[in-house]
Amino acid sequence: MSxxxxxLNGGEREDEDEDDAEGIGEWERAYVDDRSWEALQEDESxxxxxxxxxxxxxxxxxxxxxxxxxAAAGTRIQKGLIRYLYIVIDFSRAAAEMDFRPSRMAVxxxxxxxxxREFFDQNPLSQIGLVSIKNGVAHTLxxxxxxxxxxxxxxxxxxxxxxxxxxQNALELVHEHLNQVPSYGHREVLILYSALCxxxxxxxxxxxxxxxxxxxxxxxxxxxxxxxxxxxxxxxTGGLYSVAVDEVHLKDLLLEHxxxxxxxxxxxxxxxxxxxxxxxxxxxxxAICSCHKEVKIGAGYMCPRxxxxxxxxxxxxxxCGLTLVSSPHLARSYHxxxxxxxxxxxxxxxxxxxxxxxxxxNCFGCQQSLIGTGNKPGPCVTCRxxxxxxxxxxxxxxxxxxxxxxxxxxxxxxxxxxxxxx
Amino acid sequence: xxxxxSKLYSDDVSLLVLLLDTNPFFWSTTSITFSQFLSHVLAxxxxxxxxxxxxxxxxxxxxxxxxxxxxxxxxTSSNHGTGNGMPALFSSLLEKLEDFVTKDEELSKExxxxxxxxxxxxxxxxxxxxxxYIQRVFRSGxxxxxxxxxxxxxxxxxxxxxxxxxxxxxSAQRLMVPIDxxxxxxxxxxxxxxxxxxxxxxxxxxxxxxxxxxxxxxxxATDLHSRGFVQLPKPVGVDFRASCxxxxxxxxxGYICSVCLSIFCEHHKKCTTCxxxxxxxKLDDVSSVSDKKRKSPDT
Numbered sequence: 202m203s204x205x206x207x208x209l210n211g212g213e214r215e216d217e218d219e220d221d222a223e224g225i226g227e228w229e230r231a232y233v234d235d236r237s238w239e240a241l242q243e244d245e246s247x248x249x250x251x252x253x254x255x256x257x258x259x260x261x262x263x264x265x266x267x268x269x270x271x272a273a274a275g276t277r278i279q280k281g282l283i284r285y286l287y288i289v290i291d292f293s294r295a296a297a298e299m300d301f302r303p304s305r306m307a308v309x310x311x312x313x314x315x316x317x318r319e320f321f322d323q324n325p326l327s328q329i330g331l332v333s334i335k336n337g338v339a340h341t342l343x344x345x346x347x348x349x350x351x352x353x354x355x356x357x358x359x360x361x362x363x364x365x366x367x368x369q370n371a372l373e374l375v376h377e378h379l380n381q382v383p384s385y386g387h388r389e390v391l392i393l394y395s396a397l398c399x400x401x402x403x404x405x406x407x408x409x410x411x412x413x414x415x416x417x418x419x420x421x422x423x424x425x426x427x428x429x430x431x432x433x434x435x436x437x438t439g440g441l442y443s444v445a446v447d448e449v450h451l452k453d454l455l456l457e458h459x460x461x462x463x464x465x466x467x468x469x470x471x472x473x474x475x476x477x478x479x480x481x482x483x484x485x486x487x488a489i490c491s492c493h494k495e496v497k498i499g500a501g502y503m504c505p506r507x508x509x510x511x512x513x514x515x516x517x518x519x520x521c522g523l524t525l526v527s528s529p530h531l532a533r534s535y536h537x538x539x540x541x542x543x544x545x546x547x548x549x550x551x552x553x554x555x556x557x558x559x560x561x562x563n564c565f566g567c568q569q570s571l572i573g574t575g576n577k578p579g580p581c582v583t584c585r586x587x588x589x590x591x592x593x594x595x596x597x598x599x600x601x602x603x604x605x606x607x608x609x610x611x612x613x614x615x616x617x618x619x620x621x622x623x
Numbered sequence: 624x625x626x627x628x629s630k631l632y633s634d635d636v637s638l639l640v641l642l643l644d645t646n647p648f649f650w651s652t653t654s655i656t657f658s659q660f661l662s663h664v665l666a667x668x669x670x671x672x673x674x675x676x677x678x679x680x681x682x683x684x685x686x687x688x689x690x691x692x693x694x695x696x697x698x699t700s701s702n703h704g705t706g707n708g709m710p711a712l713f714s715s716l717l718e719k720l721e722d723f724v725t726k727d728e729e730l731s732k733e734x735x736x737x738x739x740x741x742x743x744x745x746x747x748x749x750x751x752x753x754x755x756y757i758q759r760v761f762r763s764g765x766x767x768x769x770x771x772x773x774x775x776x777x778x779x780x781x782x783x784x785x786x787x788x789x790x791x792x793x794s795a796q797r798l799m800v801p802i803d804x805x806x807x808x809x810x811x812x813x814x815x816x817x818x819x820x821x822x823x824x825x826x827x828x829x830x831x832x833x834x835x836x837x838x839x840x841x842x843x844a845t846d847l848h849s850r851g852f853v854q855l856p857k858p859v860g861v862d863f864r865a866s867c868x869x870x871x872x873x874x875x876x877g878y879i880c881s882v883c884l885s886i887f888c889e890h891h892k893k894c895t896t897c898x899x900x901x902x903x904x905k906l907d908d909v910s911s912v913s914d915k916k917r918k919s920p921d922t
Binding site (some may be wrong): 479538 | 631687688689690691695730731738745748749751752754755756759761762767783785787789790791792793795798814817821856857860861862863864865875876877878879880881882883884887890891894896897899900901902
């Protein structure tokens with residue numbers, strides 16, 4: 202049994218359990234660390250059963266879906282698809298706290314990395330920039346760019362927590378950067394705040410008003426406790442304020458910001474953006490690529506305006522500045538514009554009618570049996586349009602990842618529907 | 624696109640989900656009959672299941688008006704059969720396929736088919752069903768075969784399915800499920816080429832349909848782990864250019880509406896899709912103009 206305890210930044214573990222930990226076996230760790238007795242609950246006859254996570258998970262998911270569809274209210278809400286987002290991470294001394302294992306800093310960095318990847322997956326035409334607050338001063342880690350690797354490398358480069366945190370300095374810096382962004386883009390700021398105070402050189406209320414006038418939408422995720430100034434900032438600028446209670450909750454809150462928020466129409470001016478759709482370079486062709494300045498053979502793309510070679514899409518051509526994308530990148534955002542309606546829950550008691558008996562034996566998507574224990578119909582959902590039945594897991598998968606209802610797609614549509622006619 | 628990294632569960636055990644095109648409008652125009660085609664496919668399925676004891680095969684039929692599951696090798700009911708010459712393995716498959724084709728024909732008669740519409744099959748429907756099934760396999764625990772999808776398609780692409788097919792492709796990419804495609808029609812299918820390219824699968828258009836079995840077993844029967852050692856057909860000239868919404872012609876430079884991402888080939892004043900007027904701020908500029916007017920008499 203190893204007696205070494207990890208010390209981060211000179212902080213000492215306050216758990217006294219660790220001192221008694223010498224000599225306990227691996228099997229006992231489950232009781233010391235994981236508290237496995239909490240995963241049990243009593244059912245109606247007083248017998249112990251493990252917690253039925255799937256029902257709870259599905260209930261949570263349906264609540265979330267109901268909130269979202271209530272907000273959309275059946276009309277097609279415009280979403281801000283071209284986003285310029287700055288992530289501000291607080292690296293003050295409060296980030297070295299260890300209430301999130303191993304430290305708030307490490308947890309934030311890990312989840313921000315996952316968030317960046319998810320963000321570019323859902324918003325391929327958008328750009329991210331990173332800002333850190335250290336010693337009361339805000340530093341730009343990376344400028345606005347569309348490549349996830351650059352940002353992740355810069356973020357993981359130096360992880361250290363020092364000094365005070367200053368919200369005003371961060372907002373001033375971000376405001377300066379985002380003022381240079383084209384007018385059709387949506388300007389957003391996401392602040393990960395661990396400190397409980399802010400040391401500002403001037404009047405932060407003025408800065409907040411300045412941000413509001415420049416149409417910056419600021420959201421804050423707090424890691425310690427709710428603060429009035431963060432709440433005020435979010436209310437003024439129309440963002441979301443939430444405080445994470447544990448690591449899983451922090452990840453959920455972060456990923457909530459990945460899909461495009463409903464756009465406030467006055468915030469971004471609609472504009473026609475000139476973009477190029479490059480062809481793939483022929484196999485075996487040699488050229489000097491404009492991003493790395495080295496000779497590359499084969500795989501790459503040619504800018505249609507200046508014929509420069511670029512390695513990856515989407516990007517901005519370094520020579521002529523034309524935004525280069527491919528049609529799948531645009532197609533990634535189409536599901537935000539054509540969302541599918543949520544499925545309706547089928548109440549268990551009324552489901553013995555003919556329709557259910559005919560169609561409802563198996564889930565239409567995955568063919569899993571919908572009959573629960575004891576030959577009674579189990580919980581399932583149904584689509585309003587095609588009337589097919591689906592199991593709960595397919596429901597979650599269809600609405601969160603697939604964005605197509607298999608039943609509606611399996612019906613022949615007699616008229617050729619144009620892309621935007623829905 | 625880099626090839627798919629295989630999940631390290633069972634090394635070369637695979638789950639093959641076969642999407643079979645049964646569109647009668649396509650099959651009436653081919654050189655090979657549907658029954659000849661089926662004999663190639665059944666022999667191929669036998670070969671796949673013979674490669675490894677744990678391999679699984681699921682067949683979904685892509686019809687003209689509907690899609691349905693035809694065969695699942697892991698379900699117990701498909702293993703019973705009378706076996707009069709035809710192996711008991713596939714008698715249920717053929718029965719179900721016949722039922723499906725009859726039902727599909729009835730459904731097609733109900734909706735009046737316009738002759739000038741492109742006779743496309745419901746690829747998006749069967750892709751979505753296949754992905755739901757694969758998602759169920761992933762949920763079943765750590766020990767499961769590596770899934771992949773094989774599209775045997777001959778019908779042309781239906782442009783109304785573009786968004787749904789792209790959604791399925793991106794979902795497959797996220798799940799790391801490659802979509803292989805074997806196109807047996809006459810023209811090229813841009814959907815299938817893009818699907819295979821984005822998800823890391825193999826796309827091939829056989830030159831001679833008489834030898835279909837050979838193409839299937841040499842290219843599409845290899846499991847994901849072995850693909851690292853086998854020389855498979857490389858993707859040739861996948862066209863990622865977009866087509867403009869106004870004329871439907873392929874363009875390599877165009878204008879995109881920042882609100883709804885519609886593509887136009889020339890400058891417009893107004894977006895035809897979402898109705899946004901370009902270059903005009905929604906905020907009223909009248910107040911600032913009147914201020915300026917008020918200033919001049921004072922000075």
